[in-house]
Amino acid sequence: MGLSGSVLGFILVVAVSFFCVAHGDPLVPALCIFGDSVVDVGNNNNLQTLIKANFLPYGRDFVTHRPTGRFCNGKLATDFAAEYLGFASYPPAYLSQDAKGKILLAGANFASASSGFYNKTAKLYGAITLAQQVEYYKEWQNKVVEMVGKARANAIFSGSIHLLSAGSSDFVQNYYINPLLNIFYSPDRFSDILVQSYSTFVQNLYGLGVRKIGVTTLPPTGCLPAAITLFGSGSNRCVVRLNGDAISFNNKLNSTSQDLQSRLPGLKLVVFDIYQPLLGLITKPTDNGFFESRKGCCGTGTLETSVLCNERSIGTCSNATGYVFWDGFHPSESANQILAQDLLEKGVSLIS
Numbered sequence: 188m189g190l191s192g193s194v195l196g197f198i199l200v201v202a203v204s205f206f207c208v209a210h211g212d213p214l215v216p217a218l219c220i221f222g223d224s225v226v227d228v229g230n231n232n233n234l235q236t237l238i239k240a241n242f243l244p245y246g247r248d249f250v251t252h253r254p255t256g257r258f259c260n261g262k263l264a265t266d267f268a269a270e271y272l273g274f275a276s277y278p279p280a281y282l283s284q285d286a287k288g289k290i291l292l293a294g295a296n297f298a299s300a301s302s303g304f305y306n307k308t309a310k311l312y313g314a315i316t317l318a319q320q321v322e323y324y325k326e327w328q329n330k331v332v333e334m335v336g337k338a339r340a341n342a343i344f345s346g347s348i349h350l351l352s353a354g355s356s357d358f359v360q361n362y363y364i365n366p367l368l369n370i371f372y373s374p375d376r377f378s379d380i381l382v383q384s385y386s387t388f389v390q391n392l393y394g395l396g397v398r399k400i401g402v403t404t405l406p407p408t409g410c411l412p413a414a415i416t417l418f419g420s421g422s423n424r425c426v427v428r429l430n431g432d433a434i435s436f437n438n439k440l441n442s443t444s445q446d447l448q449s450r451l452p453g454l455k456l457v458v459f460d461i462y463q464p465l466l467g468l469i470t471k472p473t474d475n476g477f478f479e480s481r482k483g484c485c486g487t488g489t490l491e492t493s494v495l496c497n498e499r500s501i502g503t504c505s506n507a508t509g510y511v512f513w514d515g516f517h518p519s520e521s522a523n524q525i526l527a528q529d530l531l532e533k534g535v536s537l538i539s
C-alpha cells in the first residue's frame with residue numbers, strides 16, 4: 188500500500204466511523220451490484236443452472252455459517268465494501284425472497300455466476316445476461332419510485348454506488364474453451380467486443396440516472412488454480428498467455444472508462460484494479476499472511492468449483508484463512524477482505 192493509499196484509507200476509516208457512529212447511516216443511499224460469480228450472492232440459486240454454490244462447504248465461514256450462493260467460504264469483497272460503507276446488511280440477491288419491501292431501498296444485487304460482458308457466455312450456462320441484469324435493475328428502480336416517490340428515488344439513483352465485476356467467465360469459461368470463439372476472434376478482438384458491451388452498460392445506467400459506477404478489472408486469470416490446471420500444459424506456474432490477455436483487456440477497459448467519463452457529464456466512473464493486488468497475494472503470499480496461493484482450499488484445490496466443490500470433495504482444508512483461493516476459481520474470504528480494502532481506498536471519489 189502506497190503512502191497516499193494509506194492516507195486515503197485512514198481518511199476513509201475516519202469518515203466511515205464518524206458517519207456510522209454519529210448517525211447510523213451509510214455513506215451513500217444504496218449499493219447495487221452487477222456481474223458474475225465473483226459478486227453473485229445467490230441469484231443463481233433460483234435458476235436452472237449447474238453453476239451454483241448454495242451447498243456446503245460454500246458459506247461455512249459466513250456470518251451464518253450457512254451457504255448462501257456466494258462462491259466463497261465467507262464474505263465477498265463487495266460484502267466487505269458494504270460494511271465499510273456503513274450498511275447494516277448486504278444488498279440481497281434480486282431474485283431471492285429477501286429482495287422485497289423497504290430493504291430494497293438500500294440496493295440489490297443482480298449478479299449471476301457465469302454471466303459476463305458477452306451475452307452468449309451467460310446463455311451457455313443458463314445465467315442472467317448483463318442486459319437482463321439491467322432489465323431487473325429497471326424493475327428495481329420502479330419499485331423504489333413506488334415506495335418513496337420520483338424525487339427521492341432520483342436522488343437515490345444518482346447518489347448510490349453501482350459496482351460491476353465481470354469478464355473472468357467470458358475468458359476462462361467461454362473464450363479459451365470454445366473453438367467457435369477462439370478460432371474466429373483473437374483475444375484482442377474478443378476484448379474489444381467485451382469492452383463495447385461494457386460501454387453500452389455504462390451508457391444505459393447513465394441514461395437511467397446513475398452517476399456513480401465502479402468497475403473491477405480482470406484478475407490475473409492465468410493464476411487462477413483451475414486455469415493453471417486447464418491451460419498450464421502441466422506446469423505449476425501462472426499461465427503467461429492468459430495474464431497477458433487480461434492485462435491487455437484491462438488497458439482497454441481503462442481507456443474506454445476514461446473516454447466515457449469525459450463524454451458523460453457528472454459521471455464518476457472508477458476502475459478498480461484487482462489485477463495487481465491479487466497478483467501480489469499470489470506471488471508473495473507470506474508477505475500478506477497467506478501460505479498457499481497455488482491451490483484452493485476446496486477439494487484438491489486445483490480445479491473444483493460449483494457442484495464439484497461439495498461436502499464429498501476429498502482434501503478440503505479445515506482452515507481456509509491462509510489460502511488465497513477458496514476454490515479453483517474464487518478468492519477466499521481472507522483474500523476478499525484485503526481486496527476490498529484496496530477497493531475502498533480507490534473508491535473514495537465515489538463517496539463524496
Ligand SMILES: *[C@@H]1O[C@H](CO)[C@@H](O)[C@H](O)[C@H]1NC(C)=O
Binds near residue numbers: 304305306316318384
Ligand atoms: C445482448 O442481448 C441484448 C438483448 O437480448 C442486446 O440488446 C445486446 O445488443 C446484446 N449485447 C451483446 C454485446 O451482444
Ligand SMILES: *[C@@H]1O[C@H](CO)[C@@H](O)[C@H](O)[C@H]1NC(C)=O
Binds near residue numbers: 404441458459460
Ligand atoms: C488507468 O489509466 C490511468 C491513466 O493512464 C492510470 O493512472 C491507471 O493506473 C490505470 N489504471 C489501471 C487499472 O490500469
Ligand SMILES: *[C@@H]1O[C@H](CO)[C@@H](O)[C@H](O)[C@H]1NC(C)=O
Binds near residue numbers: 506507509
Ligand atoms: C486458521 O489459520 C490461521 C492462520 O492461517 C490462524 O491464525 C487461525 O487461528 C486458524 N483458525 C483456527 C480456527 O484454527
